[in-house]
Amino acid sequence: MPPPLTTTTTTFLLLITASLLLTITTSQDSDPDSDCTNKWIHIRQLPPQFNLDLLTNCSEYPLYDNFCPYTSNHGLGQKTHNNSHSWYRTDPFMLELIFHRRILEYPCLTSDPNLAKAIYLPYYSGIDSIKYLFGPEYNFSSQHGLDLFHYLSKTDTPSIWKRNFGHDHFLVMARPAWDFSQPISNDPPLFGTSFLELPQFFNVTALTLESRAYPWQEQAIPYPTSFHPPNLAYLESWINRVRRSRRNTLMLFVGGGGISANPNIRRSIRLECENSTSLSTHETGYGKLCEFVDCSNGICEHDPIKFMKPMLQASFCLQPPGDTPTRRSTFDGFLSGCIPVFFEEMSGKRQYNWHLPEAEYGEFSVFIPKEDVVFKGVRIVDVLMSIPRVEVRRMREKVLEMMPRVMYRKHGSSLGLRSKKDAFDIAIEETLQKIKSRVEEFAAQ
Structure with missing residues (x-):
């Protein structure tokens, strides 16, 4: 028997249910010939074992942190302080909750799957994967998702699935x-589950935090940051603060690693940053050429205060790859107006083309091949100092322009803020286009 629901989970359940009923009722009464043409989305009604029940064990997964505090505010987490209106201790792995709550406000929901152009699966796949990644089901990770497939294809209205054999379905995998x-x-199995390797889900579109080099099912969407403004005034106030911020540091690295003796980009960044402290900054116009904020062991993960102030004071934020090519810090940097410096194309250009168009990367970021830094003696400081100040200012303005595209605004936000497309809006818009192409291709076969 599962443990009793926590207060947080109960509140989440009640609000999700009430909002779902209200939103679907409103959408059903909408004019089918309105702006919702070709935009209708149907939410599959999954049993709670696939979403809300997974939250009841938030403190009981072996070898994994207690994530109960981060489920509050529909996945935004607790406020950074009591008077905060826009800043939360957000865990990026709660994106499934954030997305679920936001889609309930989508204006083109329908209870009729035959009318829908896309079918959303509110399955908390990332949370469900914890038991395979860290728990007793480790040796059965190839089973991840099979219960969901059985439910979709055989138990609950299988005609919805069989109409396009999953080509019109999508889900978030945080x-x-x-x-x-x-x-x-x-x-024996290695780290990870086999969900995206299951033939049963080859046709489903998965929105992931990062994608593989040659994805078929998945598309990368931005990591959630800690900034979730509720209205346009708070967003504009923050942008103005970022624009006015004095940039006394040339470059900043927020992260960990780099302590190994083996050559790698993080080690090179640490060494260059340490050596730069002895360099004269009299003619550079910067108080510091490099600053390093050590966020080893996740000490900064849920505390944006530790890294946002240094980011606001830096012109460039170094974004080297780690265990994976991309870092949440990239998107934190956008919020601070700190120009990203990438060291491999998989860190951004080849992943987030929906939100950060590939053709525009040169307008808001700097690319320095990591091999040049690690093995050819190229100094990051020299590359960045060679960029004219007027160009740096122009790049920062482009970063500020892109900021709304990579943030997730707060659910229930004002109409004024909804006029600016955020990461969720762009993900939905592009998912509908991707599904349209896949369904048309499937129908033509």
Whole structure:
């Protein structure tokens, strides 16, 4: 028997249910010939075992942190302080909750799956994967998702699934795609589940925090940051603060690693940052050429105060790859107006083309191949100092322009703020286009 629901989970359940009923009723009464043409989305009504029940064990997963505090405010987490209106202690792995809550406000929901152009699966796949990644089901990670497939295809109105055999279905998977890409044949199994390797889900569109180099099912969408403004005034106030901030540091690295003796980009960044403290800054116009904020062991993960102030004071934020090519810090940097410096194309350009168009990367970021830094003696400081100040200012303005595209505004936000597309809006818009193409291709076969 599962443990009793916590207060947080009970509140989440009641609000999700009430909002769902209200939103679907409103959408059903909408004019089918309105702006919702070709935009209708149907939410599959999954049993709670696939979403809300998974939250009841939020403190009981072996070898994994207690994530109960981060489920509050529909996945935004607790406020950073009592008077905060826009800042939360957000855990990026709660994106499934954030997305679920936001989609209930989508204006083109329908209870008729035959009218829908896309079917949303409110399955908390990343949370469900924890038991396979860290728990007793580790040796059965190839089973991840099979219960869901059985429910969709055989138990609950299988005609919805069989109409397009999953081509019109999509879900959010709040972890990098590699965590769901273990080959089914691995014996013994390695880290990760096999959800994206299951033939049963090859047709489903998965929105992940990071995608593989040659994705078929998945598309990367931005990591959630801690900034979730409720109205346009708070967003504009923050942008003005970022624009006015004095940038006394040339470059900043927020992160950990780099202590190994083996050559790698993080080690090179640490060494260059340490050596730069002895360099003269008299002619550079910067108080510091490099600053390093040590966030080892996750000490900064839920405390934006630790890194946002240094980011506001830096012109460039270094974004080297780690265990995966991308970092949440990239999107934190956008919020602070700190120009990202990438060291491999998989860190951004080849992943987030929906939200950060590939053709525009040169307008808001700097690219320095990591091999040049690690093995060819290229100094990051020299590359960044060679960029004219007027160009730096122009790039920062572009970063500020892109900011709304990579943030997730707060649910229930004002109409004024809803006029600016955020990360959720863009993800939905592009998912509908992707599904449209896949369904048309499937129908033509």
